[in-house]
Amino acid sequence: MTHAVRLRDYTVSLGPLAESLPEALRELPYSKLFLLADSHTAALLPPFLDRLADARLVLEPGETHKNLHSCTQVWQAMLAAGLDREALALHLGGGVIGDLGGFCAATFKRGIRFVQVPTTLLAMTDAAIGGKLAVDFSGVKNIVGVFQNPAAVLADPAFLTTLPERELRSGFAEVIKHALIGDPALWATIRKLQTLDSRLDWQALLRASIRVKVRIVEEDPLEKGLRALLNFGHTIGHALEAYYLDSTEPLTHGEAVAIGMLTEYWIACGEDARFGELKEVIARFFPWRDLSSGAAPALWQLMQQDKKNAAGAVRMATPAAGIDTLRLRAIQESDLAHALDFYRALR
Numbered sequence: 001m002t003h004a005v006r007l008r009d010y011t012v013s014l015g016p017l018a019e020s021l022p023e024a025l026r027e028l029p030y031s032k033l034f035l036l037a038d039s040h041t042a043a044l045l046p047p048f049l050d051r052l053a054d055a056r057l058v059l060e061p062g063e064t065h066k067n068l069h070s071c072t073q074v075w076q077a078m079l080a081a082g083l084d085r086e087a088l089a090l091h092l093g094g095g096v097i098g099d100l101g102g103f104c105a106a107t108f109k110r111g112i113r114f115v116q117v118p119t120t121l122l123a124m125t126d127a128a129i130g131g132k133l134a135v136d137f138s139g140v141k142n143i144v145g146v147f148q149n150p151a152a153v154l155a156d157p158a159f160l161t162t163l164p165e166r167e168l169r170s171g172f173a174e175v176i177k178h179a180l181i182g183d184p185a186l187w188a189t190i191r192k193l194q195t196l197d198s199r200l201d202w203q204a205l206l207r208a209s210i211r212v213k214v215r216i217v218e219e220d221p222l223e224k225g226l227r228a229l230l231n232f233g234h235t236i237g238h239a240l241e242a243y244y245l246d247s248t249e250p251l252t253h254g255e256a257v258a259i260g261m262l263t264e265y266w267i268a269c270g271e272d273a274r275f276g277e278l279k280e281v282i283a284r285f286f287p288w289r290d291l292s293s294g295a296a297p298a299l300w301q302l303m304q305q306d307k308k309n310a311a312g313a314v315r316m317a318t319p320a321a322g323i324d325t326l327r328l329r330a331i332q333e334s335d336l337a338h339a340l341d342f343y344r345a346l347r
């Protein structure tokens with residue numbers, strides 16, 4: 001059964017793609033359908049969707065391909081397919097395909113409509129919703145992009161059974177974040193969870209998590225204020241992810257954000273009761289990572305590009321008392337260094 005979470009401009013459908021896609025396409029007449037996937041998600045392509053597509057492009061998978069070179073491939077394929085402004089792009093994949101495909105669609109001929117079909121937990125609960133579209137550039141994550149809402153988001157929890165456990169945990173960091181900042185009932189549920197597997201009621205977990213995201217992006221679509229709360233854990237998290245991206249042991253987005261949430265919360269609030277709960281939840285789902293001890297200066301350098309920075313100050317967003325309540329706080333390199341030392345001592 002499909003559930004709909006409605007936003008002002010579009011709907012997030014949560015249920016089998018075989019139900020939600022035909023319905024969405026009926027409501028979105030198009031001249032041509034352009035399908036974008038990566039070599040992993042192309043294998044998940046339902047035959048009925050493959051038959052519907054007038055043109056398709058399959059990219060290399062992974063964050064290292066979320067760049068302008070891949071955009072060039074997409075724009076070239078769109079040109080070769082003769083897409084006009086009534087064309088519809090459909091993105092089947094995780095955050096990389098959704099963000100990159102969305103950015104290409106939002107800029108091709110000054111914008112064609114696109115449908116996000118997220119296949120990972122991370123994309124279903126976060127990346128596909130809210131219209132943030134970007135690629136990485138010059139070693140900085142999500143630094144070139146636009147805001148543009150999709151025409152629809154079709155999230156099918158059945159795709160979650162295709163994910164390696166590490167990938168599922170990566171997306172779960174955003175569910176933890178949504179629960180902590182905006183849904184005490186979901187937070188209570190998460191605190192009781194012991195493992196992540198297909199026996200969980202993913203439809204219910206996703207619905208609650210998506211509702212937090214939707215409530216915040218509807219109130220502040222262009223991140224003038226409250227939306228920065230969704231960046232909790234991402235100031236340090238993004239820097240960690242970028243720092244380890246080309247290493248032999250890259251961190252997943254969620255692993256980096258989990259460390260980011262712990263360290264940012266600790267900087268902002270210290271070891272209060274909620275910190276204790278957060279530490280317990282994160283320790284259950286994310287392995288402790290041996291961060292290199294000399295990393296702080298390089299991480300600090302990466303944090304200079306954070307999009308929340310203002311007047312030369314690096315700022316991080318943490319939850320304050322009450323749900324949907326933002327505390328934006330400037331941090332210093334010494335805060336970062338102390339927090340990393342604190343994290344290292346948690347082993």
Ligand code: GLY
Pocket residue numbers: 126127129130132227230231
């Ligand atoms: N992923 C954070 C946001 O959409 O604002």
